[in-house]
Amino acid sequence: MGVISTFLTVIVVLPIAALVWESKRDGTHAFWQTISSPEAVGALKLTFGAALIVALTNGVLGTITAWVLVRDEFRGRSLVNAVIDLPFALPTIVAGLTLLAMYGPNSPAGIDVAFTRTAIVLALCFVTLPFVIRTVQPVLIELDMEMEEAACSLGAGRLAVFRRIVLPNLLPGILSGVVLALARALGEIGSVVLVAGSTTHTEVASVFVYNVIQDGLAAEASAVAIVLLAAAFALLLTVGALRFFVTRHERA
Amino acid sequence: MPRRLGLRAIALGYLLVILLAPLGMVFYRTFQHGLEPVWRVLSDHYTVHAFEITLIATALAVPLNTVFGVLCALAIVRRRFRGKGLLNAFIDLPLAVSPVVIGLALYLLYGRTGWFGPWLQAHGIQVLFALPAIVLATIFVSVPFVAREVIPVLREQGNEQEQAAATLGASRWQRFWRITLPSIRWAVIYGVILTTARCLGEYGAVAVVSGRIEGKTETATTLIDDMIQNFQNGDAYAVAVVLAAIAVLVLVLMTVTRPKEAL
Amino acid sequence: MSIEIRNVTKRFGSFLALDDVSLQIPDGSLTAVLGPSGSGKSTLLRIVAGLEQPDAGEILLSGEEATAVSPQRRDVGFVFQHYAAFKHMTVRDNVAFALTIRKRPKQEIRDRVEELLELVQLQGFADRYPSRLSGGQRQRMALARALAAKPRVLLLDEPFGALDARVRAELRDWLRRLHEEVHVTTVFVTHDQEEAMEIADRVAVFDHGRLEQVGAPAELYDTPASEFVLRFVGDAVRLGSALVRPHEIVLRRWPSDGAVEVEIERIAVLGADARVELSDGDGDRLSARLRRDEFEDLDLTRGEIVWATASASHRDAKAQQTLR
Numbered sequence: 001m002g003v004i005s006t007f008l009t010v011i012v013v014l015p016i017a018a019l020v021w022e023s024k025r026d027g028t029h030a031f032w033q034t035i036s037s038p039e040a041v042g043a044l045k046l047t048f049g050a051a052l053i054v055a056l057t058n059g060v061l062g063t064i065t066a067w068v069l070v071r072d073e074f075r076g077r078s079l080v081n082a083v084i085d086l087p088f089a090l091p092t093i094v095a096g097l098t099l100l101a102m103y104g105p106n107s108p109a110g111i112d113v114a115f116t117r118t119a120i121v122l123a124l125c126f127v128t129l130p131f132v133i134r135t136v137q138p139v140l141i142e143l144d145m146e147m148e149e150a151a152c153s154l155g156a157g158r159l160a161v162f163r164r165i166v167l168p169n170l171l172p173g174i175l176s177g178v179v180l181a182l183a184r185a186l187g188e189i190g191s192v193v194l195v196a197g198s199t200t201h202t203e204v205a206s207v208f209v210y211n212v213i214q215d216g217l218a219a220e221a222s223a224v225a226i227v228l229l230a231a232a233f234a235l236l237l238t239v240g241a242l243r244f245f246v247t248r249h250e251r252a
Numbered sequence: 253m254p255r256r257l258g259l260r261a262i263a264l265g266y267l268l269v270i271l272l273a274p275l276g277m278v279f280y281r282t283f284q285h286g287l288e289p290v291w292r293v294l295s296d297h298y299t300v301h302a303f304e305i306t307l308i309a310t311a312l313a314v315p316l317n318t319v320f321g322v323l324c325a326l327a328i329v330r331r332r333f334r335g336k337g338l339l340n341a342f343i344d345l346p347l348a349v350s351p352v353v354i355g356l357a358l359y360l361l362y363g364r365t366g367w368f369g370p371w372l373q374a375h376g377i378q379v380l381f382a383l384p385a386i387v388l389a390t391i392f393v394s395v396p397f398v399a400r401e402v403i404p405v406l407r408e409q410g411n412e413q414e415q416a417a418a419t420l421g422a423s424r425w426q427r428f429w430r431i432t433l434p435s436i437r438w439a440v441i442y443g444v445i446l447t448t449a450r451c452l453g454e455y456g457a458v459a460v461v462s463g464r465i466e467g468k469t470e471t472a473t474t475l476i477d478d479m480i481q482n483f484q485n486g487d488a489y490a491v492a493v494v495l496a497a498i499a500v501l502v503l504v505l506m507t508v509t510r511p512k513e514a515l
Numbered sequence: 516m517s518i519e520i521r522n523v524t525k526r527f528g529s530f531l532a533l534d535d536v537s538l539q540i541p542d543g544s545l546t547a548v549l550g551p552s553g554s555g556k557s558t559l560l561r562i563v564a565g566l567e568q569p570d571a572g573e574i575l576l577s578g579e580e581a582t583a584v585s586p587q588r589r590d591v592g593f594v595f596q597h598y599a600a601f602k603h604m605t606v607r608d609n610v611a612f613a614l615t616i617r618k619r620p621k622q623e624i625r626d627r628v629e630e631l632l633e634l635v636q637l638q639g640f641a642d643r644y645p646s647r648l649s650g651g652q653r654q655r656m657a658l659a660r661a662l663a664a665k666p667r668v669l670l671l672d673e674p675f676g677a678l679d680a681r682v683r684a685e686l687r688d689w690l691r692r693l694h695e696e697v698h699v700t701t702v703f704v705t706h707d708q709e710e711a712m713e714i715a716d717r718v719a720v721f722d723h724g725r726l727e728q729v730g731a732p733a734e735l736y737d738t739p740a741s742e743f744v745l746r747f748v749g750d751a752v753r754l755g756s757a758l759v760r761p762h763e764i765v766l767r768r769w770p771s772d773g774a775v776e777v778e779i780e781r782i783a784v785l786g787a788d789a790r791v792e793l794s795d796g797d798g799d800r801l802s803a804r805l806r807r808d809e810f811e812d813l814d815l816t817r818g819e820i821v822w823a824t825a826s827a828s829h830r831d832a833k834a835q836q837t838l839r
Contacts, residue, residue, distance in 0.1 A: 004327055004339070007320050011392050012342055015357035018367055022360045065263040072260050080264065082507040086271055088446065089499040089506065091453025093473040094492045097480070098274035101281050101489070108277065126270050180348075187350025190455035190473065194480055206352040206456065213352075213460055218360060225353040232348035236341060415566050416599035416657075418586040420613035421664060430616070434603040 019229065023222040034223035042200065043208035044227060050117065050204065051185035054124040059178040062132025063170065069133070070140040084134070087127050092190025095126050099195050115202055119195040124185040131184065132177030139173040172246040176239055183235040187228055278496060282489040293490040298467050302475040303494075308383065309390040309458075309471070310451035316391060317447050321398025322440060326432075328399070329406040346395045354392050355460025358385060362461075381463030386471065389457035394450040398443030405439040442509050449502045453495065516577045516590075516667035516700050517542045518563060523572030525558055525724075532558040533569070534724040540702060540717075542577075545694045547711035548704045550721030551747070556704045559721070560670050563702065564593045577667070592661030592699075596673040598653045600645035606632070606656050607641040613664035631659040634693070651682040655689075662697065671703035675710065687714050708748050712736070720744050752801040759825040764803035766791070766813060766821045774822035777801075779815055791815065793823065 023031060034040060069081050087095060099122055104114040113119045143166070151161045189206040196202040203211070205224055212221040282290060293299060324343060328336060346354065360366050362379040372379055379385050413435065417427045433440075455473040462469040464478065472495060479488035518540040525533040533555045540546050548556040561567040563574055565586035573582045581589060601609050608615075610631055614624045632638050635655040645653055654674060661669060674690070675683040691714050694701050705711050711718045712732040719729040720743075728740040739745035742758060751758045755775045767774065777793040780800070789810040791803045803823065805813075815821070 001327060001331075001333065004320065004324050007316075008324075008339070008342055008395075011388065012345060012395060014367075015354070015361045015392070016345070018361040019353070019357040021367075061262070061266045064259055065266065068260050068263040072256060074260060078507075080267065082503055083267065083271060085503055085506055086275070086499065089449045089453075089502040090275075091455065091473050091495045091499070093455045093476050094278070094453070094495045094499070095274075097476060097488060097492045098278045098496075100480075101277035102274035109273075122270070126274075129267075129270060183348040187348070187353065187456075189350065189352050189459075190453075193455075193477065206350045209350070209352045209356060210456070210460060213356060213359065218356065218363065218365075221356055222360065225350075225356050228350045228353050232345065232350070232353075233341075236344050236348050239344075240341070412595050412597065412599040413601055415586070416593065416595060416601075416660075417612065418566070419564055419589070419591055419593035420616070420660065421587045421590075422612075422616050423587060426616050430612075431601060435601075437603075 016229070019222055019225060022219060023226045026219060030219075031223050031226075034220045035227065039200065039203070039208065040224050043203050043205045044224065046117070046120070046203070047186055047205040050120050050124060051182050054121055054128055054185045055178045055182040057121075057125060058128055058132045058181050059174055062129070062177060062181075063136055063174055066133045066136035066140055070137060084130050087129050092127055092188065093194065096123055096191040096194035099123055099126060099191070104195070114195055115197045115199060117196075117202060120192055120202060120204060123191040123195050124188055127188055127191050128181035128184050131181040132174060135177035135180070136170055136173045139170055143169055172242055176242050179235050179238050179242070183232055186231055186235075275496065278489055278492055281486075282493040285486075289486060290490040290493070293487045294494065298470065299475065299491060301467055302470045302472050302491075305383065305386060305469065306452060306472040309387045309454075310448060312387050313390040313394055313451045314444060314447050317394050318398050318440065318444055320395070321400075321443060321447075322402060322433075322436070324399045325402035325406055325436075329403055330411060343396050343399055346393050347400075351389075351393055351454065351456025351458075352460060355389060355457035358389055358392070358457070358461050362388075380461055381465065381469060383469070385461035386458050386469060389461050390451050390454050393454050393457050394447045397446040397450060398440060401439040401443035401446070402436050405436050409435055438509055442506065445502055445505050445509065449499065452498060518668060518700065518702070519575040519578070520559070520563070521573045521575065523559070523562060523569045523574070525555070525562065525567065525569050531724050533562070536572070536721075536724070536726050538719055538726055538729060540700065542700055543698055544717055545691075545701045545715050546703075546717045546719060547715035548702060548719050548721060549708060549711040549747070550706065552706055553723075554721040555724040556706075556721045557672050560672050560702060560704050563668070564591050564670050565589045566593070590664075590666050591668045591670055592664075592666035594654070594657050594661050594669070594671040594674050596676045598645070598650075598657045598677075600648075600653050600657060602645055605642050605644055606637060606648070609645065609656055610659045610663055612660060617664065627663060631663055634662075634696075635659040649682075650678050651686060654678065654686065658693075662699075666699065669697075669699050669701045671701070673704055673706070675707075676705075683710070690714055712748070718748075720747060722747070752803075753799065754801060754823055754825055755795075757825060761790075761802055761804040762788075763825050764801075764805075765824050765826050766803060766805070766815070767824070768813070768821055770822045771824060774824045777821060777823050779817055779819045779821065782815060782817060784810075793821075 065084075069077065069084075099119070100114060102109065103111050103119065103122060105112055113122065148161050148165050151165045156164065187206055188204075189210060192204055193207055193210075196204065196207070205228055209221045209224050209228070212224070324339070327333070328340060359380060361368055362372065362385060363369050364373065368379075379388075413431050414427045417431045422430065453473060454471075455477070458471050459474050459477070462471060462474060464470055464474045466478070470478070472491060476488045476491050479485070479491065520536060520538045520540075523533055523536045524531075536555070536559060548559060550556045558567060562569050565581075565584060569582065573580060575581060576589065601612065604612070607628055610628045611624050614627060628641070629638075632641055635658055637652060637655055637659065640648065640652065640656075645656065648656065658674075675686050678686065687710060690703075703714070716731065717729065718732055718735055720727045720735065722743045728735060728744045735744055735748045739748060745751050745758055750761050752761055752764070754764060755773070770776070775795055777795050779791060780794050781792040783790045783792075784807070787807050789805050789807055791805060791810070792800060793803060794800050
């Protein structure tokens with residue numbers, strides 16, 4: 001026990017404590033002043049907006065992909081299944097570079113979205129792709145087909161089966177995946193930094209924090225960092241609550 | 253059937269647009285002028301040094317986080333203690349929080365004005381903008397992976413096998429080495445693979461604390477960024493391809509060792 | 516080795532699992548600990564093995580205080596309901612485990628494992644992994660594993676609970692024979708009264724953490740010490756104010772002292788016996804079990820009114836009194 005808490009304190013807790021302390025040192029007034037500067041507000045708005053779009057996109061497309069991977073049969077399915085984890089394995093900076101190669105100035109497809117907000121969404125979709133798929137997939141595998149067959153035999157159409165049987169069972173998984181994707185998208189820097197650059201129009205919160213640190217203004221950076229940290233904590237709690245809610249029926 | 257094909261097309265199309273086409277492009281761009289320029293970049297002194305830094309940080313972070321992850325998982329699953337919820341939350345934190353925020357937190361702790369800064373400076377120990385900070389950042393971002401993989405496996409196994417071993421005369425140590433560890437070994441291996449991938453690819457936190465001094469504290473990932481900023485796109489592709497190749501290897505290992513649904 | 520359990524109490528939070536239990540298990544006996552789920556029987560077994568610590572009381576093994584001794588030094592063999600097979604080891608390595616960690620010579624281990632596998636009839640399965648065995652085979656492997664280091668006591672926690680009916684019956688028989696061969700003091704926990712009565716030479720009945728009665732199977736059946744034991748060991752029906760066994764009910768066509776007026780609701784002939792479903796004046800149902808010849812002499816038909824009494828002459832009068 002002692003080993004665990006010492007390690008965690010030195011590696012994780014102390015740095016976080018230093019960050020929280022730093023952001024409070026100059027008082028709440030200074031904190032609000034930093035946080036309400038147009039640059040900071042713009043960066044946070046862009047970050048939360050893009051993250052939300054990305055999380056929802058992956059909520060829909062990730063669920064479809066998970067369904068295809070579990071219920072559909074085609075050649076190369078296991079290969080596709082393996083490829084899903086690529087964003088976990090690939091360094092984010094490399095992910096950014098791959099997108100730049102495909103959708104940048106020299107795009108072979110003639111699509112150049114570099115340094116636009118579209119590029120940000122694209123990059124975030126890339127890095128958050130596995131989350132929804134990997135939370136929905138196991139639920140779908142476990143899901144008893146007999147339940148759907150029973151619903152069919154009771155006269156439910158395909159849409160009704162999906163809406164009343166499949167979706168309610170998948171929803172906790174989808175939501176967990178969406179929340180995890182949201183958390184990841186809010187903090188992402190590596191994949192974004194190359195494709196979005198740091199024009200005021202495309203500066204996400206983490207890039208903003210990074211640039212402010214480079215300017216030697218660590219205290220200012222800590223204000224925005226605290227917002228990101230708080231959001232991360234809130235989302236973690238949400239995932240925990242979802243997990244609790246899902247297992248509640250099983251424990252009773 | 254058309255519905256099924258439609259969904260399949262959507263899913264595969266999405267993967268193609270987002271994942272596969274861009275990845276393929278990097279390989280194409282890297283090798284379009286042959287192997288020779290790639291080799292020149294990779295054998296460059298600065299490139300080699302950057303990879304060395306990345307490997308050192310990974311070599312330190314992976315074993316530490318493996319031991320910590322296994323101990324942590326055992327504590328969370330097998331023991332009752334106060335503050336378990338807190339421990340759980342702090343383990344997951346590195347997954348959810350921005351690497352830049354992690355970098356900043358370390359910067360504030362070890363920097364000149366930070367809590368430990370003055371003491372470190374007085375004793376002539378350089379942490380920030382040096383290897384120690386890079387290692388600390390790498391450890392921080394890769395804390396959760398082993399524990400997260402091992403916890404569900406331990407939960408599912410219960411501890412009946414350990415109890416059986418105890419009644420057969422096995423000591424605590426023997427129970428851990430002969431029963432517990434073998435039964436979680438695939439989860440540990442899977443966690444180690446994920447940890448390694450994360451360590452090799454870390455960018456945001458390292459970018460903040462390393463200072464990115466060329467030939468000194470530059471890592472493979474920050475090197476790619478710098479090459480792009482200096483319009484050396486071809487060089488960046490060459491470095492990226494090495495990391496991408498490692499990622500593909502990681503992917504293969506992940507597929508082979510993925511915890512099976514049922515044993 | 517004899518086991519003595521002295522005034523053992525165990526709580527889990529607010530739940531009282533064992534309430535001041537004292538029980539003696541003689542050397543070489545085959546004892547069943549019988550009770551419904553939640554009666555504390557498994558907890559008792561785990562305390563004897565050292566897998567749980569009692570809140571109060573003590574455990575004596577061969578007359579020696581052993582309450583604080585860790586399970587690894589108690590020299591007991593424990594068989595778990597869900598086998599607790601070491602999944603990553605072959606059957607051979609599972610069985611050899613206790614000997615391997617005691618660093619016995621290789622040849623000795625090999626011989627002992629062969630001997631045990633033969634005893635549990637798993638000779639051809641030594642190199643298989645537990646996942647490729649059936650439930651019954653896994654349980655036999657677990658038994659062999661528990662016996663390997665020649666424990667002084669064999670403890671079995673619902674050993675047949677997870678098996679299907681046919682395999683259960685086979686293993687019961689087999690355990691009985693095994694005990695005759697090996698003759699190690701054996702305690703097994705079960706919720707199945709038939710299983711307990713069939714295998715054990717002594718049965719201890721538990722309810723709500725208390726020991727209700729201990730004795731030979733026939734003793735429990737014929738002279739139950741409490742209503743609970745009467746109901747739990749064998750069938751029991753309520754006739755008037757008394758609890759009786761269905762086969763103790765005597766039906767007559769005329770009223771007599773203490774007889775209860777009942778209506779015949781249903782008749783089922785079951786080979787040598789017949790079951791007659793009755794309802795009394797209050798609408799309560801009970802069933803009587805008659806010998807076939809008795810039943811035919813009475814010539815009963817559905818809807819008839821008859822009078823029922825209990826022939827409990829063989830039962831201890833004192834026990835009857837406590838029941839009423």
